[in-house]
Amino acid sequence: MKNLMLFLLLPLFSHHRLSAQPGPVPAGRVVVTYLDSKLLRNNPGGENARRRVSVYLPAGYDASPQQRYPVLYYLHGFTWNDSLIFNKDGMKDLLDQAIAEKQIRPIIVVVPNEQTRFGGSWYVNSATNGPWADFTARELVSFIDQQFRTLARPGSRGLAGHSMGGGGTLRLALQYPGPWAAAYALSPALVGPHPSYLPGPGLPVALRAAGPAGLQGSHPAQSTVAVARAFSANPKALPFGADLPGSLGADSLARRDAALTRWVAATPTYLLPTHTASLRQLRALAFDWGAQDEVLHIPPTCRTFSQWLSSYGIRHTAEEYEGTHGSRIMGHEGRIFRHVLPFFDKHLDF
Structure with a gap:
């Protein structure tokens, strides 16, 4: 059960810089903007509805005002x-x-800030945190199309992410078939059930905490609360607005399988049987993971999900490579540069 919390503590991306390339490289720019979300407003969990969004605009964006981009x-x-x-x-x-x-080819890249009070939204609709899935798939997309010169059609939109974002990519692809043409998930987390995080080693500290201050110094407990607020939300449940997957007795810890059942039901693996039409609507679906991922639930759950996809006849690419959770994600030789971006160059309309 230590493994889920290990990945939540790890820096979720490699920090290797790109190797030097000959000659000058045309430079794009990053615009930081803010979306005052109507959907997230007044959420019971106290999450900030004003969300920062970082947007990469390719070189030539300003010089060619008639051009639009995927x-x-x-x-x-x-x-x-x-x-x-x-x-x-x-x-x-x-x-x-x-x-x-x-x-x-030149493309706009949008990264929304979905860090929350306890670490992350998990890109799901939550009765406590607010409707983050709707925010991402609908409100954010509409906002970007209004603010920037996009090709505002599904065939020119792609969805990708790493770790929590990888799991979010698969879940959003299943639940929102309209906005995107293709999806690519890197080292996706919580793709299916696994003993390492059901319920996880942070549960005892989370159960004893009287509030956020009681989680300080315990990242596993913070992670347990974040997952519970996303997947087993209950705004009336004190102190965290979530049904935690256990209870404390005088000298024992008891599991609450009702909460864990909700965690499992929200995984892409268990959503798949009722959402196959969504994935068939995609032009392409891909995901990959490192064979040496420190988050031990990721390789087996990805393999299982790929098997389920195949059993339903859903075309996809699933690849296990030599690497850890973040060792080959960023950088000139990383998965994004060598695999993800060419994938979208092939499958999106430019």
């Missing part, structure tokens, strides 16, 4: 955010070089 929506991982994607992980330089090297 959009890739990229979902960050747990405890991460949009600013770190660009300022620590080097996403802007990666995109500049990918366009210069013709890995992908």
Whole structure:
């Protein structure tokens, strides 16, 4: 059960910078804007409805005011955010070089900040946190199409993400068939049930905490609360607005399978049988993971999900590669540069 919490504590992306390339690389720019969400307003969980959104605009965007571009929506991982994607992980330089090297044609890339009070929205609708899935798939897409020169049609939109964002990518692809043409999930988390996180080692501390202050210094407990607020939300349940998957006795810890059942039911694996039409509507679906992922639930649940997809006759690409949770994601030789961006160059309308 330590493994889920290990991944939630890890920096969710490799911080390797790109190798030097000969000659000048045309530079795009990153615009930071804010969406005052009507959907997230007055949510019971106290999450801020004013959401920062970082948007990469390719070189030439300002000089060619008649040109419109496809959009890739990229979902960050747990405890991460949009600013770190660009300022620590080097996403802007990666995109500049990918366009210069013709890995992908000029494209707009949108990264919303979905970090929450307890680390992340998990990109799901929650009675406590608010409707983050609707926010991402509907309100954000509409906002971007209004604010920037996009090709405002499903065939020109892609969805991708890593870790929490990878799980969110698969879940949104299942539940919202309209907005995107293709989806690619990197090291997706919580794709299916696994003993390592049902319920997880942070549960005892979370149960003893009287409020957020009681979670300080315990990232596993914070993670347990974040997952519960997303998947087993209950605004009336004190102190966290969630049904935690256990209870404390005088000298024992008891599981609450009713809460865990809700966690399992929200995984892409268990959503699949009732949402196959959504995935068949996609032009392409892909996901990958490292064989040495420190988050031990990710490789087996990804393999199982791929098997389920095959059993339903859903075309997809699933690849296990030599790597850890974040060792080969960013950078010139990483999965985004070498696999994700060419995938969208092939499957989106430009």
